[in-house]
Amino acid sequence: QLEFWETHKNNQFMNFLAQANEYLKTIAVDQINNTEEDEKSSIDDLLADVEAQDSTSIVSINPLLDLIVGYGFQGGPVLAQFASKDSEKVMGYLDTPEVRKLLPRNLRYTKFAWGKPEQNSEIIELYALKSNRDDIAPLSGGVVVDAMQSYDMSGSPAVSMQMNSQGARTWEAMTGKAFRETTNIAIVLDDIVYSAPGVSSGPISGGRSEITGNFSLNEAIDLANVLRAGKLPAAAEIIQSEIVGPSLGKEAIQSGIYSFIIALIFVLVWMVFYYGFAGIFADVALVLNILLIFGILAGLGAVLTLPGIAGVVLTIGISVDANVLIFERIREELKKGKGLRKSVADGFNNALSSILDANITTGLTALILFVFGTGPIKGFATTLLIGIATSLFTAIFITRLFIDSRNEKGRRVSMGTKLTQSLLSNINLSFLEKRKIAYVISSLILTTSLISLSFQGLNQGVDFVGGRSYTIRFDKIISPNAVQSTLINTLGSAEVKTFGNENQLKITTKYKVDVEGLAVDNEIQNILYNSLLSFLPDGYTYDQFVNGSNEKQVGIMSSIKVGPTIADDIKKNSFLAVIGSLIVVFLYILLRFRRWQFSLGAVAAVFHDVLIVLGVFSLTYKFMPFSMEINQAFIAAILTVIGYSLNDTVVVFDRIREFAGEHTKWKFNKTVNAALNSTLSRTLNTSLTTLIVLLAIFIFGGESIRGFMFALIVGVIVGTYSSVFIATPVMYDTHRGKIVTDEGNGL
Structure with missing residues (x-):
């Protein structure tokens, strides 16, 4: 006022x-x-x-x-x-x-x-x-x-x-x-x-x-x-704030860049190893894709945060997936005896439907995240949306431009190496016969997850419960229990945990969470300084403890404050984001495939994946050596898992629809098994590439993003499993033997 x-x-x-x-x-x-x-x-x-x-x-x-x-x-x-x-x-x-x-x-x-x-x-x-x-x-x-x-x-x-x-x-x-x-x-x-x-x-x-x-x-x-x-x-009042000191910010940027470069190198090498000369073209398109993303972000004046970097790196997986779909379809056309030019043209055309459907479903979840997310999470959604658009452009147009240019010069483009040319190409597994075993395994995991969620719950972060959180670094290893005992008489029920290295603690408190203003912030910082003085170096002043500098190695490295009102808003928006994305995706798949069974299978797989990720976090957060808080970043991870799971599922469904149109005399179980086998190479290749990217960020990235990456890693593994053993079997069992064709059933 x-x-x-x-x-x-x-x-x-x-x-x-x-x-x-x-x-x-x-x-x-x-x-x-x-x-x-x-x-x-x-x-x-x-x-x-x-x-x-x-x-x-x-x-x-x-x-x-x-x-x-x-x-x-x-x-x-x-x-x-x-x-x-x-x-x-x-x-x-x-x-x-x-x-x-x-x-x-x-x-x-x-x-x-x-x-x-x-x-x-x-x-x-x-x-x-x-x-x-x-x-x-x-x-x-x-x-x-x-x-x-x-x-x-x-x-x-x-x-x-x-x-x-x-x-x-x-x-x-x-x-x-x-x-x-x-x-x-x-x-x-x-x-x-x-x-x-x-x-x-x-x-x-x-x-x-x-x-x-x-x-x-x-x-x-x-x-x-x-x-x-x-x-x-x-x-106006500050209901949510986050302060990162320059020293910690510099470390976060360095770890983000290092993990990004390592992930990119892994992917570039893998694509050349698996697809030979075509992999080089995919790598060029991938690098151009990344340059486009950063160029657009710079043009928008966007601030690149760690979740934003994660969004860019996740885009690498999306871009690779599009190229993998194209190259696998070209390989199939070549095996049918078609010439290279014809195979390239048919491969791009046949892959287009799967690429569009997969990216649209992922884009819809990113759009929901952009609408309901705040701060860094909105940044993650922004980079993901931009990355999806640029990935489509570079994979569909740039990669083809290079391949067609080389073909016109009479030079053959290899679609694999001697080690990978026939890898996973002659597999004929009966996935549907194993679906009951998969149902039992999933039921046991889901039951365990639900029991853990009911009795042990989740480690809700400041975003969801409100309060203040401080990351404080010391010059020696400090026991969290010793610090917690020191603070109990001044801040009350403060939660103290090791955060990253053993000399760094995260202190969370609800002390005067309803009171706003600089005076309260200063009061809490004074309490922290006086309470922790015995753990600090001799002669360490209050100003050194509080103020940030590029060389700072001891004291408050970052702080987060979330008021109770905004915490409730974040929980509500997170719930709306997850439910909204499921509804939107269900309707999109229903529109594209025109049968509710496909939508049901996809949504069942998504529920399966989300519950397992939640269950893993509930079961492991007490003993994992990194923070596994349920915060806005975790919701971003859940929505990304939803997008990835749907991406994988839609590719399989798209192939089922295609095979049903081509082989009208086949029994439906044969059609489904054939579709699963034909997409297995793409499924494993994309999952492996994405896991390499995520593992690189998980290992070499900053502490603040490690829990986020862990959720994505679990989600990719579970999502790959569910697209084959949950989504497709549920769709099959609810079809009751009906034949699915492109024309007769309007798919």
């Missing part, structure tokens, strides 16, 4: 600050000596809290004045400057009824407010605003019609502001009074003073004003945004 307040001059408060300090000193001495047993006032409670947090402050000579680190210029609006970490303590002193009684009669309604902290500064300024009995600002931000960053006569950044007619009249009166009394007008958003300009040229009429000062361009833009926020109906 934006408000405009008149300010007091700082020289009016010098005596008050001295008197308040003397009063606080007296109370502190009385507490130490335990001479008074009467009911404690609110200031007593505050000083008692200070005693618990910092024993040195109790014996401080000047409880208030010793906290001052600087003053504003004489007669200005800034009373004094304090360290940010002391802001709650100072405001507690000043808002105590006993201290406020020391204010002169003409200052009794003074409203104390903090200024907006400067970037990378631990100093915060205290202002005194001219309030009233009702604590209502003389002018609210709702009168601001527009505000924009501009330039003054000297070419320096400034801010232009326009008010409506009602606001213009009040503004003229306020600026006139400020000019006569040489005071300032504070621009306050949600009780934070963003600027307090003076009035240099008399009353401002007409409602149009220009605010000048020693602004940088970014500061002027920020102030214009603050003024425009006056039209908001409610105050």
Whole structure:
């Protein structure tokens, strides 16, 4: 909520600050000596809290004045400057009824407010605003019609502001009074003073004003945004935040890039090994695909996070899958005795349907994730959607361009090597006969998963339960139990776990989760510092513990804060995302295959895969050496598993539909088995390639993404199994022997 307040001059408060300090000193001495047993006032409670947090402050000579680190210029609006970490303590002193009684009669309604902290500064300024009995600002931000960053006569950044007619009249009166009394007008958003300009040229009429000062361009833009926020109906509050220090951020970027390069090298080598010369063309298309993705992301101004990098790497698997489908179809056409050019043309045409269906189903889950996801998860969905589009382009057009170009020159393109040319090509397994065994195995695994979920549950992260989470690094191996015992008296039920290396812990707490503001953040950081001081290097200061730097190796490396409201929203949106993706995919498969049995088989496989992934997390989260929290990233993994499982299933269904049209006299079980056998090479090849990619990220990627990758690895393994042994058998058993053809049954 934006408000405009008149300010007091700082020289009016010098005596008050001295008197308040003397009063606080007296109370502190009385507490130490335990001479008074009467009911404690609110200031007593505050000083008692200070005693618990910092024993040195109790014996401080000047409880208030010793906290001052600087003053504003004489007669200005800034009373004094304090360290940010002391802001709650100072405001507690000043808002105590006993201290406020020391204010002169003409200052009794003074409203104390903090200024907006400067970037990378631990100093915060205290202002005194001219309030009233009702604590209502003389002018609210709702009168601001527009505000924009501009330039003054000297070419320096400034801010232009326009008010409506009602606001213009009040503004003229306020600026006139400020000019006569040489005071300032504070621009306050949600009780934070963003600027307090003076009035240099008399009353401002007409409602149009220009605010000048020693602004940088970014500061002027920020102030214009603050003024425009006056039209908001409610105050803004931070309901979710995530801070990553530069040192940890640098490590995360390095691990993300390394894992990406390693995964890419594995895939490039594998494609050449398996498909020979054609694999080289696929590699060129893959590299071009990656360049296109990064180019589009750069054009959009997108911020690439670790989940975003995971989305790009997952795109590698999608791109490879499209090329594998094409090359396998070309191989089949060559085995029929067709010439290379004809085989290439027919192979691309026959693979197109499977490629489109598979990518559309994956794209639908990514779209659902984009709609319901927030922050980094939306970034993951964005890169995945872009990757699907670019993969289709490079696989269908670029790869064919290279192959056709080589064919036109009379040079043969090999579709395999001596080791792989006939690999998995003559397999004739009866998958349907083994379906009952698969049903029993899956039933046992699902039952175990459900029992574990019922009794052991899942390790829900801050995203789902709300609270604050801090990643803290030490210079030696620290026992989580020792830290937890230390924190129990200050933060209550804090959860402490090893996070990555044994010298790094993740501390999660719900302490004052409902309270917003910088003061609470500083209070918790103070508690952490004082509680963990014995575990830190000798002489390690609070500033070193809290502040980030590129060389930082000890202290708070990152922090996450999620309010209870947003936690509920995240849970609701996650549920909607999963259910929404299932409904959308069910309808799409029904539309494409025009039989509910296909949709049922696909959705049954998806439920099977999701429950098993959840069950694995429930069974193993207590002893796995990495974090397995259920958070937004995990939901992204679940939706990706859904997309992958459907991708695999749709390819098999598409081949069943094709075989049913070609072999109308075959029994349905023969058609299904033949389709499964014919796609087995593609299924295993794509799964193996995707697993290589995921394992590379899992092993070489950052700690924060390891649980996410583990969920995907389990999902790919289970998804590959379910497309063959769950989705197809369920579809078969519910068909009741009906023959499926392209024409007769409208598929």
